[in-house]
Amino acid sequence: MIYDYTITTGKGESLNLADYKGKVILVVNTATGCGFTPQYAPIEQLYKDYHDQGLEILDIPCNQFGGQAPGTDDEIHEFCTLHFNTTFPQMKKADVNGPNELPLYTYLKSQKGFEGFCEHQYKDLLEKMFAAADPDWDKKPDIKWNFTKFVIDREGNVVARFEPTADMADVEACVKALL
Numbered sequence: 001m002i003y004d005y006t007i008t009t010g011k012g013e014s015l016n017l018a019d020y021k022g023k024v025i026l027v028v029n030t031a032t033g034c035g036f037t038p039q040y041a042p043i044e045q046l047y048k049d050y051h052d053q054g055l056e057i058l059d060i061p062c063n064q065f066g067g068q069a070p071g072t073d074d075e076i077h078e079f080c081t082l083h084f085n086t087t088f089p090q091m092k093k094a095d096v097n098g099p100n101e102l103p104l105y106t107y108l109k110s111q112k113g114f115e116g117f118c119e120h121q122y123k124d125l126l127e128k129m130f131a132a133a134d135p136d137w138d139k140k141p142d143i144k145w146n147f148t149k150f151v152i153d154r155e156g157n158v159v160a161r162f163e164p165t166a167d168m169a170d171v172e173a174c175v176k177a178l179l
Contacts, residue, residue: 002156005104008092010073020056022154024178027058029096031068031146032079035122039147040084042168047088053179057088062096065145069093096143108150112161113141120165153178
């Protein structure tokens with residue numbers, strides 16, 4: 001269960017996810033130099049609109065995709081607050097795939113695997129890039145790129161996974177339905 005995990009905040013403090021019992025949680029791996037980086041704005045809007053109703057956001061910067069989150073935790077936080085006025089908490093930069101991945105991500109991927117990209121301007125580019133590297137890329141639950149989102153309900157169940165190509169209105173509808 002998601003409440004069994006502890007992660008580290010951008011300030012280096014431990015955050016026990018059991019503290020979020022009864023909340024709806026949006027977990028997203030982010031990057032500051034990505035084509036999807038403008039998604040910080042609608043994510044911040046979600047936080048503003050629904051935090052008082054029980055939404056928590058776990059922003060976990062990750063540099064595994066194209067080296068698009070190269071800064072320190074402080075530099076990433078400064079970028080997000082300066083460019084997108086983010087107020088939701090950021091976690092320590094971490095891996096979401098591979099031998100050093102956060103155990104939280106091992107769990108999330110075991111609950112909701114990859115189901116394909118939505119129609120988007122980057123869909124074909126991403127699919128070609130992954131297919132060139134691995135013909136079975138689409139059968140693996142790995143996180144494919146920055147801004148993959150998981151939605152967890154108030155009971156701690158992983159109810160949805162949204163790829164970065166998903167419409168943020170769909171993410172909002174999912175969150176709203178759980179609040």
